[in-house]
Amino acid sequence: MKSVLSAKHFHNEEAAYAFVEARLWPNGPVCPHCGGVERISKMGGKSTRIGAYKCYQCRKPFTVKVGTIFESSHIPMRHWLQAIFLMASSKKGISSNQLHRTLGCTLKTAWFLSHRLREAMRSTDTSPMGSNGGTVEVDETFYGRVEGAPKKGRSAWANKNVVVTLVERGGSARSFHVDGVRVADIQPIIRANMSRDAQMMTDEANSYKYIAEVDGLNHDTVVHSKDEYVRREGDKMISTNTVEGYYSVFKRGMKGTYQHCAEKHLHRYLCEFDFRYSNRIALGVDDVSRADRALKGVSGKRLKYKTSH
Numbered sequence: 001m002k003s004v005l006s007a008k009h010f011h012n013e014e015a016a017y018a019f020v021e022a023r024l025w026p027n028g029p030v031c032p033h034c035g036g037v038e039r040i041s042k043m044g045g046k047s048t049r050i051g052a053y054k055c056y057q058c059r060k061p062f063t064v065k066v067g068t069i070f071e072s073s074h075i076p077m078r079h080w081l082q083a084i085f086l087m088a089s090s091k092k093g094i095s096s097n098q099l100h101r102t103l104g105c106t107l108k109t110a111w112f113l114s115h116r117l118r119e120a121m122r123s124t125d126t127s128p129m130g131s132n133g134g135t136v137e138v139d140e141t142f143y144g145r146v147e148g149a150p151k152k153g154r155s156a157w158a159n160k161n162v163v164v165t166l167v168e169r170g171g172s173a174r175s176f177h178v179d180g181v182r183v184a185d186i187q188p189i190i191r192a193n194m195s196r197d198a199q200m201m202t203d204e205a206n207s208y209k210y211i212a213e214v215d216g217l218n219h220d221t222v223v224h225s226k227d228e229y230v231r232r233e234g235d236k237m238i239s240t241n242t243v244e245g246y247y248s249v250f251k252r253g254m255k256g257t258y259q260h261c262a263e264k265h266l267h268r269y270l271c272e273f274d275f276r277y278s279n280r281i282a283l284g285v286d287d288v289s290r291a292d293r294a295l296k297g298v299s300g301k302r303l304k305y306k307t308s309h
Contacts, residue, residue: 009078009081014050016076017051019081023295023296029053031057032067034058039056068299068300069117069120069302075109081291081295083113084291087121087294091249094257096110118272119268122268122275123172123278126192126193129172130194130200134198136168136198136200137169137242138166138167138201140164140181141165144160144260146161162177162179163250165246167246167277170283174193177267183211187211198217198218201240203224204222204223204224209221220233221238222239275293
C-alpha cells in the first residue's frame, strides 16, 4: 500500500499546479483580473512559467496563484501541498521548526507559510449554530499571558488571553479571542453565532445565566464548583464535556507543539484548531479530504508579510 505522500502532486511541480487548478477552477481557468472565462489559453515556450495562462479579454497573464495565499510566493507549489497536508492531518498542529526541517526552507519562510495556511483554514460560515433545537456548548478558557501584564492580577484571568468557544454537538466549533468573561464580551458572540432555537449548555458562570435570561435562550447548566460534570434529565444529557474536549486538544497543541503564541496571532491558531475539529474523522472527513477543504479555502485570503520599521 502506497503512502498518501507518494502521490505525484507532492513531488512534481506540473502535477502540483494541475492538482490545485482542478480544485480552484473546476469548470476551467478563470481570469483573476477581469473575471473572464472565455478566450483564455495556456502559455507555451521554454521560458514560460509552469501553470501560466493568458486572458485575451484583458490581455493579462496569470496563474492559479493570483488572488490566493500563494500569490507572490517563491515556495514551490508541491511544497505548499505538502505543508497543507501536514497541517491538516496533524491533530495538534505542526510547528514552524518542523516544517522548516521537513520542507528544507528557512524558518522565516515556514513561519509565514503556516500563518497563511491558518488564514486559508479560517471559516466563512456565518449560519447559526444549533438550528432546529441542536445543542451548543459554550465555555471559556485562558491561555498564555497578555503582553506587558503583571504576573499576578486581581482575578484568575486578569493577565491571561481569554478564549470563548461554541461547540455544536455532532457539528462544528467556533472560537474567539475576547477581552474578558463579562456579559459585554460574550453576549455579542452568542447573538451572532447561535440560533434562537438552540439548547445552550454552560457551566454556572453568572454571565451565561444573564445572557440566556435577557435573550430568552433555552439554557441548562452544570455546577463544576460542586463537582457536577454531567446531569441527565430524561433523554437530555447536560454537560460541557464536548467543549472541554476541544480545549484539551487545543491546549495540548499550543503548549506541546507551538509552545509560544503572541497575543496578536492567537486568532489564527484558533482558526486552525476550529478547522480541524469541524472537519474531523467523526464527521466523515479523513486526512485527504480535510487537506482538500483547506486547499479550497486559499482563494481571496492573501496575507502579506509586514515588518515594523
